[in-house]
């Protein structure tokens with residue numbers, strides 16, 4: 001059934017996927033768009049929150065590398081107030097790391113320039129204030145790339161959506177309990193308070209929480225990734241202000257330069273993360289599936305598992321030896337929505353008409369914010385190239401088990417660990 005521009009479109013989830021879709025659809029002339037979320041964007045426990053996200057075109061997969069180069073044009077114009085072109089260094093303890101080698105090829109093939117670092121200690125020739133002992137490591141530095149203020153970018157996009165006529169509803173009236181069905185067709189959502197929102201098309205961009213509304217089975221699962229923040233003094237921040245975003249591909253730990261005004265240093269781990277589950281009623285059936293908490297968020301309580309803290313602390317000692325014992329200002333788990341190969345899921349649901357899915361960020365979608373909506377809208381309007389439709393297709397579940405996550409080769413550190421019930425209670 002063809003979608004008309006006056007059809008009501010209800011987007012669940014006001015993160016990078018949901019808001020970028022809403023904004024793009026208004027540009028394409030859709031006139032009745034509503035976005036609902038539990039929280040005013042950016043949601044504190046969402047994966048597009050807090051002070052920073054890496055912006056890089058350095059991808060082993062040429063599709064994402066090209067997309068990220070396209071997004072870069074948006075970061076340096078439309079989002080220039082949110083973006084910091086600090087440079088990006090990808091380093092590994094093992095020589096010829098395949099992800100780094102493929103990324104290099106993709107950047108060079110696109111005419112990009114980079115500084116090869118067969119001996120990573122040469123990074124200090126570019127950035128003398130890098131503290132890390134880089135002996136024995138190798139990789140490269142890309143002067144194009146850096147980081148963006150995540151919360152600021154989402155706020156900017158949410159405002160643009162409002163101005164363009166999108167209704168954004170948050171709080172209890174934006175908390176979706178379940179999909180509303182008429183047979184196999186999805187006709188809207190049921191809200192926690194009992195109200196109903198009807199729509200011709202429902203778009204789920206619910207990230208790590210997607211299982212609450214639709215059993216994703218093998219298609220996607222949530223994983224928590226540790227993040228830590230360190231308060232620097234003004235002097236320290238000044239000394240460290242010219243460092244690139246750095247990732248140690250061997251541990252998955254990466255770091256950002258200090259934030260310009262608040263002097264906060266952030267580290268995180270791009271790894272296999274921590275699994276969590278919850279029991280809830282999905283589509284009329286009680287299930288225990290992968291999902292973070294829904295009703296409340298302890299995002300600001302600062303709990304992360306002990307081994308996650310140790311991993312981050314070790315990463316801090318390696319990347320910033322002078323700050324090795326500095327206490328965390330705050331810590332949190334950032335929820336990834338992992339898919340088996342790290343590909344997004346952007347598709348009409350194969351057997352539920354009226355439902356479109358845009359999720360599966362797998363910890364790497366934020367950087368596409370300036371162009372993500374365009375790609376999603378192309379899939380929504382069935383005009384995306386067949387290769388992308390296939391790459392991002394929704395594979396209906398065959399059981400409740402979580403997706404085996406082999407990833408895209410970019411992750412480091414220990415394998416996925418299931419949180420114990422005690423640990424989960426603290427989240």
Ligand SMILES: *[C@@H]1O[C@H](CO)[C@@H](O)[C@H](O)[C@H]1NC(C)=O
Nearest residue numbers: 007008009031032198199200
């Ligand atoms: C938008 O869609 C909703 C749900 O179908 C409908 O109730 C509402 O009147 C529509 N608004 C406009 C401006 O067409």
Ligand SMILES: *[C@@H]1O[C@H](CO)[C@@H](O)[C@H](O)[C@H]1NC(C)=O
Nearest residue numbers: 275276277278288418419420
């Ligand atoms: C999830 O639930 C099952 C029981 O249904 C349990 O065996 C498993 O350990 C739980 N925890 C995680 C993090 O998957």
Ligand SMILES: *[C@@H]1O[C@H](CO)[C@@H](O)[C@H](O)[C@H]1NC(C)=O
Nearest residue numbers: 093132133248250251318319
């Ligand atoms: C990178 O990770 C490796 C492997 O754990 C470690 O030996 C090395 O010290 C780390 N280097 C930096 C600079 O983080």
Ligand SMILES: *[C@@H]1O[C@H](CO)[C@@H](O)[C@H](O)[C@H]1NC(C)=O
Nearest residue numbers: 296297298301303425426427
């Ligand atoms: C996390 O939130 C729950 C409420 O959902 C609360 O009871 C618990 O104390 C919180 N835990 C921490 C460590 O803040």
